[in-house]
Amino acid sequence: MNRRRFLLTGAALAAVNGIALSNVRAATSSAKARIVIAGAGAAGLALASRLRRQMPQAAITVIDQKTAHHFQPGFTLVGAGLWSPDDVTFRNADFMPSGADWITEAVAEFDPDSNTVATSSGRRVPYDFLFVATGLALDYERIEGMDRSLIGTNGIASIYANPPAAAASFRAIDAFVDQGGVGLFGRPTTEMKCAGAPLKVTFITDDLARRKGRRSAVKLVYNAHNPTVFSVPPVHDRVTQMFAARDIAVNFSHVLKAIDPGAKRATYETPEGVVTFDYDFIHVVPPMRAPDAVMNSPLPWQHGPLATDGWVEAEKATLRHPRYANVFAVGDIAGVPRGKTAASVKWQVPVVVDNLVAETSGKEPLATYNGYTSCPMVTAYGKAMLIEFDYNGNLTPSFPFISPLDELWVSWLIEEKGLKGAYRAMLRGLA
Amino acid sequence: MEDFNPVTMFAILRESLGPWLWGLLLIALVLVVGVVSAAMKLRSARRSPKHPIIAAALAGGVATAIFFMLVPGWTMATHAALNGPVDYLAAILIAFIPGGGIAAMVFSMASWRCARRTTAVCDKSMA
Numbered sequence: 399m400n401r402r403r404f405l406l407t408g409a410a411l412a413a414v415n416g417i418a419l420s421n422v423r424a425a426t427s428s429a430k431a432r433i434v435i436a437g438a439g440a441a442g443l444a445l446a447s448r449l450r451r452q453m454p455q456a457a458i459t460v461i462d463q464k465t466a467h468h469f470q471p472g473f474t475l476v477g478a479g480l481w482s483p484d485d486v487t488f489r490n491a492d493f494m495p496s497g498a499d500w501i502t503e504a505v506a507e508f509d510p511d512s513n514t515v516a517t518s519s520g521r522r523v524p525y526d527f528l529f530v531a532t533g534l535a536l537d538y539e540r541i542e543g544m545d546r547s548l549i550g551t552n553g554i555a556s557i558y559a560n561p562p563a564a565a566a567s568f569r570a571i572d573a574f575v576d577q578g579g580v581g582l583f584g585r586p587t588t589e590m591k592c593a594g595a596p597l598k599v600t601f602i603t604d605d606l607a608r609r610k611g612r613r614s615a616v617k618l619v620y621n622a623h624n625p626t627v628f629s630v631p632p633v634h635d636r637v638t639q640m641f642a643a644r645d646i647a648v649n650f651s652h653v654l655k656a657i658d659p660g661a662k663r664a665t666y667e668t669p670e671g672v673v674t675f676d677y678d679f680i681h682v683v684p685p686m687r688a689p690d691a692v693m694n695s696p697l698p699w700q701h702g703p704l705a706t707d708g709w710v711e712a713e714k715a716t717l718r719h720p721r722y723a724n725v726f727a728v729g730d731i732a733g734v735p736r737g738k739t740a741a742s743v744k745w746q747v748p749v750v751v752d753n754l755v756a757e758t759s760g761k762e763p764l765a766t767y768n769g770y771t772s773c774p775m776v777t778a779y780g781k782a783m784l785i786e787f788d789y790n791g792n793l794t795p796s797f798p799f800i801s802p803l804d805e806l807w808v809s810w811l812i813e814e815k816g817l818k819g820a821y822r823a824m825l826r827g828l829a
Numbered sequence: 830m831e832d833f834n835p836v837t838m839f840a841i842l843r844e845s846l847g848p849w850l851w852g853l854l855l856i857a858l859v860l861v862v863g864v865v866s867a868a869m870k871l872r873s874a875r876r877s878p879k880h881p882i883i884a885a886a887l888a889g890g891v892a893t894a895i896f897f898m899l900v901p902g903w904t905m906a907t908h909a910a911l912n913g914p915v916d917y918l919a920a921i922l923i924a925f926i927p928g929g930g931i932a933a934m935v936f937s938m939a940s941w942r943c944a945r946r947t948t949a950v951c952d953k954s955m956a
């Protein structure tokens with residue numbers, strides 16, 4: 399920790415305020431800190447880009463074995479049959495800021511007591527500051543009988559797994575609409591990224607069936623994991639009302655426990671016991687948890703609701719680890735009540751970077767994250783609701799002229815035309 | 830909203846449009862230069878801009894109307910998706926971008942034509 403204290407005080411003298419113009423006007427620090435970023439997804443790359451600019455003398459190491467980058471918010475449009483997998487696949491190398499060192503391995507072990515991480519080849523990388531941005535693991539295996547190779551077969555869809563799975567999911571949706579029958583939708587009880595996506599898939603299936611004149615041939619059932627379809631009350635009310643108007647049945651407190659792909663039968667846990675439904679189509683959203691390396695480290699919450707699945711302990715306003723002050727958790731892995739969207743990353747990254755810059759410049763870190771979470775809720779082909787909210791469940795619309803609970807084309811326009819550019823700009827630290 | 834400053838907006842546009850952005854900016858520049866030089870030409874020839882403006886407004890209006898019909902399709906939606914005043918306003922504003930470009934082009938061409946020679950459509954009211 400001595401080196402860290404040295405950095406904090408020494409760099410204070412050299413703190414400078416940066417170049418003009420908004421984002422780029424952000425304060426800078428000349429601390430020569432060793433910064434490790436675990437994960438090169440939405441959060442990891444955005445962090446690397448901003449840190450490179452705001453801490454130009456820091457040694458930044460990004461560790462991630464994945465070389466392809468997936469624009470996951472676009473998986474919904476792949477699953478709707480509108481985009482192709484290529485539309486959501488970039489290369490991490492194109493966004494890695496120059497001067498950052500990228501180790502193309504996974505972090506196998508986090509050792510915050512000795513301020514090091516170990517990579518999958520056994521290489522130990524020391525740090526002064528660690529950013530955990532590993533995203534989360536999709537735990538399909540926790541559903542008995544399910545594994546991701548089943549996606550696209552036997553009426554099973556899941557847009558979450560990867561772009562080809564999202565494309566296979568559209569083919570499954572399309573075939574189901576053509577053949578008719580019972581379609582099941584739902585979500586897991588765990589924390590999850592983009593909690594709106596299971597609802598979007600339900601709406602898309604309904605709309606596709608209407609467009610094909612097949613709505614009367616399909617029965618759609620949404621199995622909510624608890625007594626609500628969405629955790630923000632006004633959104634719950636609105637979606638429930640829309641489901642009723644579109645003849646989409648809802649079962650509350652039904653959690654998918656097992657599927658039998660051959661027999662096309664799904665088993666749910668409910669407060670009244672286990673129930674089984676036959677289906678012709680099912681959209682499976684897997685339980686989600688921390689990746690193994692995080693789960694097996696001292697970083698996760700030790701008790702409370704976020705401990706079970708290994709989410710990294712973090713103060714919700716600063717995303718700083720309360721037990722390891724030089725560790726921050728950003729993006730999906732952060733053990734905070736909301737914020738598992740790319741839009742959240744956009745607000746989280748400037749907070750942690752500005753605070754680190756302030757701290758290494760001897761100033762008080764004052765930036766806070768309010769839990770901003772957003773998910774344009776696609777409600778039909780061409781329509782969406784631009785839903786944004788904070789930790790307290792307050793709706794926090796960015797545009798005063800776009801009502802969050804109205805189905806609008808302009809919200810769809812943002813989803814279909816705006817988000818990808820904004821996401822890519824975020825990866826470069828410019829949005 | 831306060832986060833949508835010009836730098837951020839430009840970065841988002843650049844990422845959304847890729848190399849097309851430079852092509853579009855070039856076209857915009859050519860149109861601006863065209864409009865300004867045509868207006869100067871008219872002025873030095875002492876001709877009224879009335880007819881070029883009318884021609885530009887007509888062409889721009891028709892083009893905006895046509896593009897308004899096409900805009901939802903550009904987002905993989907149909908016109909039935911337009912669901913409120915804000916949708917119509919957004920679609921019109923987007924359609925106005927190519928519509929405005931066509932208006933600028935027509936204004937430049939009509940002005941040069943008027944400035945160069947006396948035609949039935951170009952009066953000499955400024956003379």
Ligand SMILES: Cc1cc2nc3c(=O)[nH]c(=O)nc-3n(C[C@H](O)[C@H](O)[C@H](O)COP(=O)(O)OP(=O)(O)OC[C@H]3O[C@@H](n4cnc5c(N)ncnc54)[C@H](O)[C@@H]3O)c2cc1C
Nearest residue numbers: 437439440441470471505532533592729730738739740741
């Ligand atoms: C179907 C779907 C729809 C969505 N819709 C939206 C939406 O409309 N709007 C929105 O804002 N968000 C949406 N999201 C959520 C958004 O994509 C995520 O919240 C966002 O990508 C989180 O960023 P992240 O960096 O935390 O994780 P990721 O982007 O998943 O990146 C994590 C990275 O960490 C790496 N990694 C994992 N383990 C290790 C390890 N041990 N060592 C090193 N690296 C590791 C991975 O390889 C990966 O590159 C959606 C997601 C899905 C799946």
